Amino acid sequence: MATGRNHRPATRSRGIPEATVARLPLYLRALTALSERSVPTVSSEELASAAGVNSAKLRKDFSYLGSYGTRGVGYDVEYLVYQISRELGLTQDWPVVIVGIGNLGAALANYGGFASRGFRVAALIDADPSMTGKQVAGIPVQHVDDLESIVHTNGVSIGVITTPGGAAQQVCERLVGAGVTSILNFAPTVLQVPEGVDVRKVDLSIELQILAFHEQRKAAEDLSRRDEEGPRGVAVPEGGRGEQGGDGDIPAVMPA
Amino acid sequence: MATGRNHRPATRSRGIPEATVARLPLYLRALTALSERSVPTVSSEELASAAGVNSAKLRKDFSYLGSYGTRGVGYDVEYLVYQISRELGLTQDWPVVIVGIGNLGAALANYGGFASRGFRVAALIDADPSMTGKQVAGIPVQHVDDLESIVHTNGVSIGVITTPGGAAQQVCERLVGAGVTSILNFAPTVLQVPEGVDVRKVDLSIELQILAFHEQRKAAEDLSRRDEEGPRGVAVPEGGRGEQGGDGDIPAVMPA
DNA sequence: GCACCTTTGTGCACGCGTTCACAAAGGCAT
């Protein structure tokens, strides 16, 4: 399948925008669902709706991959699944190690979505000697002393860190030293990594805090709206900190 | 931007950019660490380094909150901790429900970082009757039939969904119907929610796929570079995209 | 073959976020 294998000067990099890359897995999931229902083709409008994005954005995203659609018809589901999988590098096998087999590490090891698409948990690693040898999700836990040899013999390039925050940086350095160049970090720590190593972080606490911010804003908005409509009303106790009225919210600059 | 610009309280709450809000928890964590070490003040350069961001960005972020720094000195750690906490709404208590007590749900229930900052697991909910009554992380699991009353009696406005993908949308609708307006979704599903409801998603599989993309790109680059220097190997698979600095800083989730 | 209808692919403009660079502001030494 010659997919536009143009050997043009690579100077003008046909690099796919990061934002697009982040959406490709979303499209892929929606397409896989369609594929399982044996839907042959799909329009940008339908697919965009399923993926929760705007159709123009989806078409632009696909345009970075090439012209895989047929005007007047839409996209061939199977073909698109293949193209996106290939672009994301999912046609090959990615051995992954999970370091830190606590509650979260064990949950990830058991997570089905892991193996579903090219990813394979090659090893579980923990620093606790009493964990060594135990089976989690059918995989034996190995001691962190052997981290380097495990990474090396399995050809691991992607590591998942689910250790406590204090251990994360050290584990990260050992992973990188052993040859890992992509890290998915669940520990509440900002990892310092050398050039060329990709880090993505998943932080529960941060997500909740962002939600709390919006939640607070919504509450404040409701209150002030109610206040506008009926300037009367019982003073809401509010734990001592008045946050909503319109005073003391934006610091520094006090509106008259 | 001179002072005396934002005088209109109407849309004032739109003040803080979303990107800034997403970084505030990061700053807060770094500041908390400094606070525990009794560091009195910190410069934008130091704090930025600790949070893994650029110092100019940090200063601009803080400028949205107000002028809390002292020129020539830096920022007062304790004061900044308080201001950011207040801005994020962490000075109040946020009851949270977790729906779907499988491996992941249980891991989250046990996660310490939860309670650390204003968040409290008010209830665990699962659809499996055999789970009902069991204790997870010291909290009894309740049946999903009682979802609405649980949300109502606890005044829950934030829900965490850790169900299988197939159940997520339905659970989401029930949560929203019961009054939840912020949802943290771990299920591999695009949730459809009405206006006014915030959804943030955390998707393991997507994160890994994004890493795989970059990993593949790095591998292709290495190959083509080696190929340039000494074209003696086998044919390069092609697919090596252009250069693009690794960022490793894109948050794991996207705002809804 | 031709006209019509549908849907893609994209040029363009706009807005947000990032980064640079520097003037203003505060502290400190003299």
Next chain:
DNA sequence: ATGCCTTTGTGAACGCGTGCACAAAGGTGC
């Protein structure tokens, strides 16, 4: 006080991502 040194706060430029709107392209029916 005064001048120097440090660091903040922010105007301005830039780049990326998004969404609109439409021409081009392919299929279909007559």
